[in-house]
Every structure is written in structure tokens, then in C-alpha cells.
Amino acid sequence: MSNQQYLSVSALTKYIKRKFDADPHLQNVYIKGEISNFKQHTSGHMYFTLKDEKARLLSVMFAANNKGMKFLPENGMKVLVKGDISLYEAGGQYQLYVKSMAPDGVGDLYLAYEQLKKKLEAAGLFLAEHKKPIPQYPKSVGVITSPTGAALRDILITIKRRYPIARIIVYPALVQGNNAAKSIAKAISMANARAESDVLIVGRGGGSIEELWAFNEEIVAESIYDSDIPVISAVGHETDFTIADFVADMRAPTPTGAAELAVPHLNEILERLMNRKNRLTRSIQEAVNFERTRLTRLERSYAFRYPHKMYEQKLEQLDKTMDRLGRTSTRYFMKKRDELNQLNDILKKQHPEQAVKNAKDELQQHAKVLRRAMEAIYRQKSQQFVHITATLTALSPLKIMERGYGLVFAEDETLVKSTQQVSKGDKIAVSIKDGTLECEIKEIKERIEP
16 A cells, blocks of 8 residues: 555545635626526525536525525526536535526516416416406595505595595505515505405506516415405506506506596586486376376276266176076086986996896896706607617517527526537526526537528
């Protein structure tokens, strides 16, 4: 091993950092580039990379430096920054510590205005369905503006000229400077808490975008959106559009215009009232004349002139109606009685007792038919029996034996019909009319057929 002295990584890194910090060319450098990998930590610190076509530079902008920025950096945004180049010892990498930042190409206020407008529009704060109607005849008008500005003077003059019966309540607020937005928002909240105004005018006179900037702040936009009292925005001149104008329930081109929108013209109202009063008087007079004519016509009518005759006519009509009603009711009840009788007959026919009676009658009829059929069959069978008996009697062997014939039986009591059934010496029995002859066969002689 040699006697070479080794440095630690920390010592070397600290040495290099001192070199960076001591170099005046790396302090307060102005750099132009495009933002990428932008991320804002919950602490408020911004971390991003500045890049161009050939190089990248890690950058950080601490919360203390970005707190007053009007816009929020985005990826792809080209910016102009000022800062110091130094070394981040823990990572061993050099980076730019940004002190200030401005958009490259457009002003930061304009960029912030566009960003907030886009954000609030996406959140629905500009939707027409959230707009509250401006009261037509307000009893009191709240004005939120600078108590010393020309805008308040214009509003007061206009309202007193047009609608002097309205009560005007001024809620003083700063309308320019760093604390203006908070002051305006606080005044709107106070007006809502006191609930003594029917409509609010929030605005100020003309000026540069920087002077009008309080009305482009998100806190003012949210206060207008959350207001329960309808708000008319009156900021700058006719060509000036602020975020407050988009959120307000109605935009006026100028403070004087806001006063004209907030209150009607009293003389015009009186003129309209007078015209309506005249029209109403004419209408009432016409209605009275019409009813008077109608009353006269009624008084001259037959009913008013001859009420007793009308009464008699009505009595006669009543009598006729009663007669017609009696006839009609009689026909009606007779018809219903006939229908009831028919239904009763049908019911009786279908009564179980009647059904049993019908069945019995039918059974008796069938019994008579059956009895006559059996008697006929009996007579027929009796006649057949007599005939068959006579036939059998005529064919009976006893009758034949009475004429001298006999029957020959073998020993096994079979009837001998042929000489072939017996042999010589067999015992046979000959049955004749009045008895039986026991015989023995001596000889068998067969008959020779001629």
C-alpha cells in the first residue's frame, strides 16, 4: 500500500460545492428553457427539469420563492428563470436553485388569468344554472368598493338619480394591492352575514391588469360564487374582463352600468304605474258599465216583471214532471216484477226438489217400459218353451218305446248301436216301455243290406 491519502465522498463533494458557490458566474444566472417533470411537493417546493434541444438541468424552486407567483408552472411551458447553480450534496449532482420565474412569451399575469379561468370554468363556477336572478325592485343595494374611489361616487349618483328610494350600504374594501383580494372577499362575507342588502355591486374603476388583479384572484371568485346575495360585477371599463365578471350573477361594463342594472328608473316605474292605473280604471269602468247593463236587462226580464207567473209555471212543470215520474216508475217496477217472476220460475225449475221429482217421474216411465218389455219377453219365452216341450215330447225315447221299441245297453251302460260293439256271450240290458230285460248274446247276425 502507498502512503496516498484518500478523501471521503462527503469531503470531496463539500469541496466541489464550495467551488460552485464561490464562482460568481454561477450566481444569479438567467436561463431560458422548457419545463419538464414538474412536481410540486406538499411543502410548496417545486421540482422540475429545465431543458432545451441538447441539455437538461435539474432545478428546484423553494416555497419561499414561488409563494408570490401569479401562475402555476406546467410541463412544456417555456420560462425565463433566475437562480444560483449549486451542488446538492446528498445526491452529488449540481442543480439550479430558482429564485424567480416568468413565462417566456406571455406575461405571468395573463398566464395566471388564463389558468385560473380554465380551472374555475372546469369546476362549474361560470355555469348559467348557478346564476341568481337580480331583484327587480331592491329595497337596499350593497356596494363593495373603495370608499374613496370614483367608482363609488358614480354608483351613488346613478342610484340616487334613478331610484332614490333605495337604501345604499357601502362595504369598504381595498381594490388594489396585495391585500385587496382578501379585503374584497371579507366584505362579501360580511354583507352576506348581515343580510341587509338585496343585491351587491362589487367593483372598481378602470386601470391596468395589475391594478385590477384583485378581481382575478381565486378567493374573490369563490366569495362571489358562495354569496347568497346576487352579485353584479363592475370592474374597470367595458373592455376589461376579470374572473369576477365570469363568476358574478351579472356583469356590468362599468360601475355606472352596474348601478343602472341594480335598480330600475323610478320615473319609468311611476310612468308605467300611471299607465297601468289608467288601463285598470278603464277596465273597471267598462266592467261596471257591462254589469250595469246586464242588471238593467235582468230587471226588465220576464222573471223579474212577473215572478208569480213564473212560480205558477214552475208549479205546473213540477206537476207534469211528477206525473211523468209516476208513470215511468210504474212501468219500471212492472218490468222489474216480470223479470223477477221469470227468474223465480227459472229458479223453481232448477230447484233440487223439482229435479228429484223429475228424476222420479222419469224412473217410473223407465220402470213401466221395462216391465212391459219383460212381460213381452216372458210371453215369448213361454211360447218358445211350450213349443220346445212339445217337440221334445214328440222326440222322447219313451214315446218311441211305447210303440214297441227298446234300447240296448252294454255292461258298461253304453248304448249299443252296432253289432260291432258286442260279442257273443256278452251281457246286455234291453230297456223297453215298462222295464229292463237282462239278456245274454247267443249269436250275432249282421243285417245284409239289400
